[in-house]
Amino acid sequence: MTSVSVSSVGVSYGRIEILSQVSLSVGDGRWMGIIGPNGAGKSTLLRAIVGAVPHCGSITLGDTEIGNEDAKSLGRRIAYVPQRPIYPPGMSVFDFVLLGRTPHLGLLAAERAEDIAIVWESLRSLSISGFAERDVASLSGGETQRVSLARVLAQQAPVVVLDEATASLDVAAQHEVLELIAQIQHEQGVTIVSAIHDLTAAAQFCDELTLLDHGRVVAMGSPEAVLDEAILGSVFEPTIRVIEIEGSRVVVSLRSQGSRHGE
Amino acid sequence: MFKRTTLFAIALALVAASCSSSDVAGTTSTSEPATTTFSTTSTSTTTTLPPDDGFPVTVEAANGAVTIDARPERIVSISPTSTEVLFAIGAGEQVIAVDSLSNYPPEAPITELSAWTPSIEAIAEYDPDLVFISFDPGDLIVGLETLGIPVILHGTASSLEDAYAQWEQTGAATGHIAEAVDVVSDTQSRLLDAAESIANEAQGLTYYYEIEDLLYTTTSASFIGQVIALTGLSNIADEAADPDGFGYPQLSQEFIVESDPNLILLANTVYGGQSLETVAARPGWGSISAVTSGAVVELNDDIASRWSPRVVELLDAVVEAVSSLPTADA
Amino acid sequence: MNAGRPSGLRLPWWWIGGAALLLVVTVIAGAMIGPASISPWGIISSTLSRIPFLNVQSSLDTRADDIVWQIRMPRVVLGVLVGSMLSVAGSAYQGVFRNPLADPYLLGAGAGAGLGATLAIAYGPDASGWFIDPLPLAAFLGAIVGVVLAYVLGYTVRSGRTAVTLILAGVAVAAFLTALQTFLQQRESDTLREVYGWILGSLTTAGWSEVRLVLPYVVVCSAVLVAFRRLLDVMSVGDSEASTLGLRPSRVRLLLIGFATLGTAAVVAVSGLIGFVGIIVPHTVRLLTSASYRIIVPLSLLIGGSFLVLADIVARTVQSPAEIPIGVVTALVGAPFFAVVLRRSKAVVS
Numbered sequence: 001m002t003s004v005s006v007s008s009v010g011v012s013y014g015r016i017e018i019l020s021q022v023s024l025s026v027g028d029g030r031w032m033g034i035i036g037p038n039g040a041g042k043s044t045l046l047r048a049i050v051g052a053v054p055h056c057g058s059i060t061l062g063d064t065e066i067g068n069e070d071a072k073s074l075g076r077r078i079a080y081v082p083q084r085p086i087y088p089p090g091m092s093v094f095d096f097v098l099l100g101r102t103p104h105l106g107l108l109a110a111e112r113a114e115d116i117a118i119v120w121e122s123l124r125s126l127s128i129s130g131f132a133e134r135d136v137a138s139l140s141g142g143e144t145q146r147v148s149l150a151r152v153l154a155q156q157a158p159v160v161v162l163d164e165a166t167a168s169l170d171v172a173a174q175h176e177v178l179e180l181i182a183q184i185q186h187e188q189g190v191t192i193v194s195a196i197h198d199l200t201a202a203a204q205f206c207d208e209l210t211l212l213d214h215g216r217v218v219a220m221g222s223p224e225a226v227l228d229e230a231i232l233g234s235v236f237e238p239t240i241r242v243i244e245i246e247g248s249r250v251v252v253s254l255r256s257q258g259s260r261h262g263e
Numbered sequence: 264m265f266k267r268t269t270l271f272a273i274a275l276a277l278v279a280a281s282c283s284s285s286d287v288a289g290t291t292s293t294s295e296p297a298t299t300t301f302s303t304t305s306t307s308t309t310t311t312l313p314p315d316d317g318f319p320v321t322v323e324a325a326n327g328a329v330t331i332d333a334r335p336e337r338i339v340s341i342s343p344t345s346t347e348v349l350f351a352i353g354a355g356e357q358v359i360a361v362d363s364l365s366n367y368p369p370e371a372p373i374t375e376l377s378a379w380t381p382s383i384e385a386i387a388e389y390d391p392d393l394v395f396i397s398f399d400p401g402d403l404i405v406g407l408e409t410l411g412i413p414v415i416l417h418g419t420a421s422s423l424e425d426a427y428a429q430w431e432q433t434g435a436a437t438g439h440i441a442e443a444v445d446v447v448s449d450t451q452s453r454l455l456d457a458a459e460s461i462a463n464e465a466q467g468l469t470y471y472y473e474i475e476d477l478l479y480t481t482t483s484a485s486f487i488g489q490v491i492a493l494t495g496l497s498n499i500a501d502e503a504a505d506p507d508g509f510g511y512p513q514l515s516q517e518f519i520v521e522s523d524p525n526l527i528l529l530a531n532t533v534y535g536g537q538s539l540e541t542v543a544a545r546p547g548w549g550s551i552s553a554v555t556s557g558a559v560v561e562l563n564d565d566i567a568s569r570w571s572p573r574v575v576e577l578l579d580a581v582v583e584a585v586s587s588l589p590t591a592d593a
Numbered sequence: 594m595n596a597g598r599p600s601g602l603r604l605p606w607w608w609i610g611g612a613a614l615l616l617v618v619t620v621i622a623g624a625m626i627g628p629a630s631i632s633p634w635g636i637i638s639s640t641l642s643r644i645p646f647l648n649v650q651s652s653l654d655t656r657a658d659d660i661v662w663q664i665r666m667p668r669v670v671l672g673v674l675v676g677s678m679l680s681v682a683g684s685a686y687q688g689v690f691r692n693p694l695a696d697p698y699l700l701g702a703g704a705g706a707g708l709g710a711t712l713a714i715a716y717g718p719d720a721s722g723w724f725i726d727p728l729p730l731a732a733f734l735g736a737i738v739g740v741v742l743a744y745v746l747g748y749t750v751r752s753g754r755t756a757v758t759l760i761l762a763g764v765a766v767a768a769f770l771t772a773l774q775t776f777l778q779q780r781e782s783d784t785l786r787e788v789y790g791w792i793l794g795s796l797t798t799a800g801w802s803e804v805r806l807v808l809p810y811v812v813v814c815s816a817v818l819v820a821f822r823r824l825l826d827v828m829s830v831g832d833s834e835a836s837t838l839g840l841r842p843s844r845v846r847l848l849l850i851g852f853a854t855l856g857t858a859a860v861v862a863v864s865g866l867i868g869f870v871g872i873i874v875p876h877t878v879r880l881l882t883s884a885s886y887r888i889i890v891p892l893s894l895l896i897g898g899s900f901l902v903l904a905d906i907v908a909r910t911v912q913s914p915a916e917i918p919i920g921v922v923t924a925l926v927g928a929p930f931f932a933v934v935l936r937r938s939k940a941v942v943s
Contacts, residue, residue: 052833075839088691088829090884094599095826102827103839108820116597132599135884155838364783379782477790477797478916503915516668516797517660518914521629534783546800547663550656564783 002062002077002158002191003028004049009057011044011215018044019055019215026208031185031192033206035199035226037236040212042195043083046163049193050080061159075103079157081148083164083195087136093147094132097122100154122153125187126180142173149180153188160184162194166201174198178205199251203227211235227251317440322432326404326416334438335393339386341378342397345417346371347571348430349395351446354437360389367565367573383407393436420486420570427451430572446572453575458493461585465495468585470526471519471553472498474567476535478514485510486570490578491528494585499524520547526584527553528560530567537561560584604888612895616673619899619906623669626906628914629660636661663800671799672905673898674811675860676870680897681815681890682853683871684878688825688886689849690756696871697857700763700850701739704770706861709735710791711774715781728791729806729862735770736858740850742766748843755832756846793918794867796905803863814856815894821849825886867901869923873931874900880934900927 004026011019019041026032034042048055051066051074059066061077069077079100087096100122101115123129126146131139136147145165152160165181166174182205185192196202202209202223209226211219213235219226227249232240239254321330338358340346346365349358361371362378376385378397383406386394394407394414407414415436420426427447434443470491472480480500483492488510491498499522503512529537539559543549553559560580566573625633631653639658641649651658679697686695698704713731740763747762778788824845827835832842857871874897878889904922911917 047833050837052836071836071841072839075837078837080834080837082831082833085834086691086829086831088884090879091826091829092599092885095885096830099827099830099838105823107824110823113597161837377779377782379785380779475786475790477787477795479786479790500915503912512912512915513797513918515628515909515914515916517664518628520656520660520664523656535787545798546667546802547659550659 004032004159004191004193005058005060006045006049007058009045009048009055009059011041011048011053011055017215019048022057022212022215022217024210024217024220026191026193028191029185029189030207031182031194031205033202033209033223034193034195034212035197035202035209036212036218041215042212043163044215045212046080046161046193046195050074050078050161052080072103075155075157077157078159078161079152079155080161081152081163081165083167085144085148087139087144087147089135089137091136092133093128093136093139093150094119094123096136096147097150097154100151100156103155103157118156119150119154122150125153126150141168142177145169145173145177146180149177149184153184157190159191159193162192164195164197167197174201181205199227199232200249203249203251223249317435317438320435322415322436324415324432325418326399326414329413329415329436331393331413331436333392335391335436337390337392338395338437339376339389339391339393340365340371340395341376341381341386342395342417343367343378343565344397344569344571345395345415345433347569347573348433348446349437351572352430352434352437352439352442354433354439357437359391383410387412395433422486423454423489426486426570426574429570450572450575454490454493454578457575457578457582458495461494461582464585464588468496468525468588469499469522470496470528470581471500471514471522471524472528472530473537474511474530476531476537476541478516478519479511480514482510482512487530487567487574487577490574491581493578494581496526496581496585516545516547520551523550523552525552525556525588526558526560526581527551528562528581530562530564532561533564535564556588558584558588604882604892608882608888608892609895612892612899615899616895619902620669620673623672623902623906624661624665626910627660627665628909629657629665631657631661667801667804668796668799668905669902670804671807671863672796672902674804674807675796675864675867676874676901676904677894677898678807678811678815678856678860679867679870680874680893680900681818682857684875684886684889684893685818685825685849685853686871687875688828688889689846689853690760691829691831692756692760693876694872695760696868697853698767698866698868698871699760700743700854701766701770702736702854702857702861703739703866704767704774705739705742706732706736706858707788707792707866708739708770708774708777709733710865711777711781711784711788714787714791715777715784729803732791733858733862736861737854739766739770740854740858742770744847744850759846791865794865794920795916796864796908796919797916799863807859807863810856810859814852814859817852818849818856819890819894821845822886822890825849825890829886866920867923868920869927870897870901873923873927877931877934880937 006025007023009019009022010017022045034045036042044053047053049059066074097119098111101111101118104115105111120129123132126149128146128150136144139147162181166177169177178201181192184190206223208221209223210217211226211231218235219231227242229240229242232242232251237253241252241254243250316334318334319330319332321328336357338349338354339360340349340358341362343365346361347367349355350368350371355370359372360374360376362376363373364378365371365373380400381403383403386407387410391412394412396403396414396416398418399416404414404416417429420429430447431440431443434440474480481488482500482503483489483498488498499519500512500514503514527542531537538561539557542559543554548554562577562580566577624636635653635657638649639651639653639661641647642651653661682697686697686699687693709731710728713728717727717731743763743766746766747759750758778785824840827838827840828842828845835842875889875893878892878896882888882892904926905919907926908917908919908922
């Protein structure tokens with residue numbers, strides 16, 4: 001049972017401030033979507049939460065400050081898929097998913113039968129046990145996302161941090177992957193923090209949204225509250241429109257009148 | 264113009280003459296220096312000496328015909344061998360600078376000039392009228408000739424005859440031909456005397472000649488191998504196929520031990536720090552005849568790597584070791 | 594139903610068995626073949642005579658016995674140690690840097706050892722009466738200093754401590770040390786031949802003392818690298834992911850580089866810079882079996898030893914009784930063999 005709490009977090013590279021005074025909290029078992037334009041600091045925030053970049057301020061999982069945990073126990077509590085994961089050529093899907101067991105093993109220990117069983121379980125629940133022996137580097141975009149999610153499952157961490165899990169997928173594949181994440185959220189009861197660029201998808205899948213711009217929180221709350229034309233218009237572009245289809249918010253950007261004349 | 268052509272024709276005639284009697288070249292002292300020919304194994308040499316001081320003179324060195332217009336008075340040698348030869352034939356007074364490795368004779372004007380990475384500018388700064396080198400790492404000869412400085416290239420001697428020819432060329436180029444011829448004949452007779460003094464003892468004896476303790480050696484094809492071969496000693500490395508054709512193979516350790524040489528000649532004592540003790544301490548070497556009888560000869564590295572008249576000292580050391588060997592029982 | 598690892602990912606037993614057998618066969622071949630003509634039976638009887646209670650009489654005379662046991666055997670054993678260490682270290686470097694071109698000399702171990710050796714040859718005191726030879730010691734220290742310099746430089750770079758900055762630091766340090774070494778070598782040109790002979794790498798004068806010198810390093814370092822082989826797989830997904838999988842990538846890297854360097858420095862100190870082994874062997878294993886370091890590391894250990902002993906047999910027999918530098922053989926034999934493996938393999942190297 002783990003909630004995530006970020007309070008007054010700042011990250012800078014040298015004199016350049018990437019994040020400043022970011023505070024947010026994600027309840028246990030909830031899905032928090034981090035939205036915002038390119039360069040808003042979404043990835044940096046996620047990397048700070050998983051302890052991969054130094055930060056000021058405080059980030060806690062449950063009631064433990066992440067800075068006080070060693071790498072291994074942190075690895076057991078939080079799983080992470082970066083925006084562009086490295087799929088080492090020649091490594092099998094099975095071995096890749098098996099890496100998720102790393103925080104559960106001693107430095108010199110070999111995997112136990114239990115770890116092997118967990119990997120099979122994870123592969124099955126994402127319907128990819130059929131290509132356990134395939135080379136991870138040879139998979140399609142949708143397949144690699146499943147493989148990464150399987151590794152997250154195998155890691156058995158109560159908090160999952162996903163950076164743009166669907167960035168390079170077509171509409172159908174994107175939807176499929178998001179459904180899988182939702183399934184993991186509900187079946188395993190994990191807390192999810194994910195950066196997501198598709199605002200319409202964010203509205204449908206996330207429980208809450210945080211809108212970042214220039215490293216600061218602009219808005220936070222339910223998708224209905226955050227996906228507001230005025231708020232989005234101030235951050236993205238004034239032509240943005242929010243419409244409602246079958247009870248769900250759809251965000252589109254209209255072409256301005258002026259640029260249509262040229263055609 | 265006409266005169267030059269005539270001279271050239273005479274030179275050609277002399278070349279022809281030298282070819283027909285090449286075995287004579289360098290092996291007998293000539294009473295008539297003006298017609299001496301000097302040949303190396305690779306090139307034949309013609310020296311044309313007008314009756315006065317002998318200059319201008321043309322020598323056919325390894326880098327081709329080199330003409331020296333007048334008796335050189337500012338010689339730079341960046342070859343330790345050439346330095347020794349120049350002093351041996353009495354041209355030492357004309358030498359103004361030698362390279363940093365030219366440590367013999369002691370009176371040689373040693374400088375910081377490098378023989379391995381020679382600098383054209385540094386050499387030119389001495390304003391030399393003749394330069395001796397033993398190898399050209401690149402464009403040294405071309406560079407110096409562009410500056411109008413004659414260069415004589417005397418590379419590692421491939422045989423005694425080659426060395427003698429180099430010495431005589433050095434004599435001709437510096438105005439000391441008579442002395443050079445004397446040094447050659449003196450060296451010849453001393454080498455032969457030394458070799459003959461042990462002709463009986465050396466029969467059937469073998470030797471291993473070490474250049475470097477990674478077991479680089481030399482065969483009888485090299486200059487030094489030919490000198491030692493005069494004594495009748497046989498070289499264990501002659502069995503070795505010579506990979507680079509220069510007569511300097513690297514031997515297998517077990518081959519050396521199995522060959523059981525009667526003598527071990529170390530040419531890596533000064534810089535390589537080898538001695539009877541270090542050789543005896545090598546695994547498996549303790550039972551080699553040369554080690555058990557103490558016939559490990561510590562040669563002077565410098566003499567061993569040069570082809571100067573001091574080669575006599577080197578052969579003397581070998582001869583001494585052979586004659587002090589216990590009389591062979593086998 | 595799916596109880597164990599997928600069968601295709603399990604290394605068939607005959608790979609380990611075959612590699613171990615190959616090692617045994619090459620060691621025996623190394624003991625039997627040499628420029629000195631000694632009969633195989635003589636060698637066998639001499640070997641058996643050394644086993645107590647068998648009461649076998651050696652048929653070799655003292656000199657032949659010395660040749661086999663003081664010269665040939667230590668050379669074969671040293672070949673195994675050097676080949677195994679360089680191959681394991683090479684596989685560790687490739688894993689740690691996620692770079693197929695990494696070899697044990699990448700971070701300046703080779704350049705540092707070369708500089709150390711040159712210093713010892715050119716300026717070392719006359720050590721003929723010494724208990725220890727300063728040359729391997731200087732080469733060992735030079736290798737360690739080179740890698741430490743690269744490491745310190747790479748980890749004080751302000752843009753971040755990544756594998757790439759470390760490699761770049763290694764390139765800079767290696768270039769600097771090599772330049773320094775070349776400069777000294779040219780200044781002290783009378784040592785040129787000895788320095789070159791050392792740099793080319795050689796097992797020519799190996800004895801038991803060299804074996805004793807490197808054995809502890811090779812055993813400890815390769816044992817550590819084999820024990821940590823699973824971490825190399827984790828490192829292959831990159832630093833940020835590895836860190837969220839519960840590792841400290843920079844610490845793991847330091848640990849693995851440390852032991853790979855220590856072992857490399859020890860073998861380089863006695864054998865000189867034998868090239869190619871650290872790249873060819875791990876890649877051949879990878880192309881023939883699996884991309885997992887759990888398999889590559891232990892197999893490289895076994896096959897690396899065999900490869901170098903084979904290369905050494907070639908080095909001392911082709912032009913017997915003259916030798917060819919072993920570095921020339923590893924490249925001449927190893928590179929074409931590697932090319933064939935590369936062409937035939939379906940696996941991708943990127």
